[in-house]
Amino acid sequence: MEEALATIEQLAPVRALKASFYAYPLVNALHIVAIGALWTSVALMDLRVLGAFRSLPSASFLAALRPVALAAFAAALASGVALFSVRAGHYAGMGIFLVKMGLILAAGINLFVFDRLSRRSASNGLLSLSAAVSLILWTAVLVCGRFIGFL
Amino acid sequence: MIAGISRSLALAAMLSASLALPALAHHGWGWTEDGFFELTGTITAIYYGNPHPTLDVEANGETWRVDLAPPRASQNAGFMEDTAKVGDEVTVLGNRSRDSAERHMKAVRITVGGKAYDVYPNRAPAN
Numbered sequence: 001m002e003e004a005l006a007t008i009e010q011l012a013p014v015r016a017l018k019a020s021f022y023a024y025p026l027v028n029a030l031h032i033v034a035i036g037a038l039w040t041s042v043a044l045m046d047l048r049v050l051g052a053f054r055s056l057p058s059a060s061f062l063a064a065l066r067p068v069a070l071a072a073f074a075a076a077l078a079s080g081v082a083l084f085s086v087r088a089g090h091y092a093g094m095g096i097f098l099v100k101m102g103l104i105l106a107a108g109i110n111l112f113v114f115d116r117l118s119r120r121s122a123s124n125g126l127l128s129l130s131a132a133v134s135l136i137l138w139t140a141v142l143v144c145g146r147f148i149g150f151l
Numbered sequence: 152m153i154a155g156i157s158r159s160l161a162l163a164a165m166l167s168a169s170l171a172l173p174a175l176a177h178h179g180w181g182w183t184e185d186g187f188f189e190l191t192g193t194i195t196a197i198y199y200g201n202p203h204p205t206l207d208v209e210a211n212g213e214t215w216r217v218d219l220a221p222p223r224a225s226q227n228a229g230f231m232e233d234t235a236k237v238g239d240e241v242t243v244l245g246n247r248s249r250d251s252a253e254r255h256m257k258a259v260r261i262t263v264g265g266k267a268y269d270v271y272p273n274r275a276p277a278n
Contacts, residue, residue: 018200021223028202086201149202150178 005088018086027082034076035142041069042138049131096151100144107137183246183257187276190215190256191242194263199225199232206258208241215254217243219261220270230261230268239263244275 008014017023045065048058084091091097114130192210204219219225235241241263247256259271269275 019222020201024201087198090198150182 001092002089005092008085008088011085014082014085017082024083024086027079031076031079031083034072034079035145038069038072038076039138039142041065041072043135045069046131046135050128091148094148094151096144096147100141100148103137103141103144107134107141110134110137180246180257182248182250184249185246187244187259188247188256189242189244190217190247191240194235194237194239194241197235197237206235206241206243206261208243213254215256217245218255218257220258225268225270228268228270228272229266230270234268235261235263245271 009018017027044053045062047053048056048061053061110130110133114127114134117126117130190208190210192208192215194206195209195214196207198205200222203221204225206217206219208215208217219230220228225231241261243256243258244260244262245256245258259269259274260276261268261270
């Protein structure tokens with residue numbers, strides 16, 4: 001594992017990013033834009049499921065925001081992998097980083113469960129519970145991510 | 152339902168706060184003591200790159216993590232990637248963590264090979 005992480009750190013594009021003046025802050029900016037868009041789109045969907053914005057039809061509201069959230073997640077993942085790569089071994093050893101990865105996994109499982117529940121036309125109570133869990137998990141992911149830079 | 156939303160948001164806020172409270176910020180200087188601290192030891196590891204270079208310094212059998220200025224600022228101070236090597240004796244002047252159990256400091260001036268590098272020149276004391 002440590003060898004694999006050290007290998008990542010030695011890749012030519014990773015070394016370039018590590019030493020760059022412009023690229024690293026720009027990748028950092030992309031990560032911020034992506035997580036902002038992700039959190040906002042997820043929060044709006046969760047709030048809709050929880051009963052907010054009732055004047056907007058739920059199905060089309062969610063259908064409009066889901067691609068935004070997925071695209072934002074893809075951008076957050078790509079920029080996050082790049083930021084991670086410059087000190088892969090260092091970040092992989094940080095508890096807060098591992099907690100963040102665990103929370104993202106939990107949020108993914110919650111999304112899967114929500115999808116299954118909504119296909120089976122499950123009760124609003126269960127869907128609302130999943131939406132509340134989503135809001136809490138993604139907020140916690142954001143906070144953990146921010147603390148990686150402060151520990 | 153609005154009450155449900157408020158409850159969820161309150162929970163999220165509480166979770167965020169509980170995560171935030173025990174953490175000390177290592178960006179900026181808020182997490183460090185006000186007065187200067189000097190560390191002399193041997194460099195055991197060097198990281199030179201974004202987001203900021205770090206040195207691991209062994210002193211009295213303990214390993215300290217020393218945060219430097221970002222790469223461009225360190226270069227402007229004359230502290231380059233090859234200025235210091237593992238095994239070099241180094242003296243670091245800067246500010247240590249307010250958490251006295253934590254072997255972690257942020258450098259203002261690094262002295263290695265008889266030469267001083269002010270990586271935060273506006274904070275460094277006059278000679």
